[in-house]
């Protein structure tokens with residue numbers, strides 16, 4: 006029986022919006038996902054409370070919030086400054 010490598014991966018989550026449900030292999034992929042979620046929320050007059058996390062295992066608490074690197078921070082800024090405090 007082989008054990009597939011499944012972690013870590015990136016995802017986005019928020020207390021209100023919940024998990025995006027993806028397993029992003031790259032931080033940039035997660036930023037892109039977050040941007041589209043924010044775009045969808047903005048269209049409805051709200052904002053997304055999701056942030057990017059790095060999932061390290063299958064347990065409920067096995068994730069950590071990640072700092073954006075320079076490249077993903079630029080993507081973040083380009084997709085709109087409507088997120089309060091990050």
Ligand SMILES: [Zn+2]
Pocket residue numbers: 016017025026027028029035038039
């Ligand atoms: Zn996603």
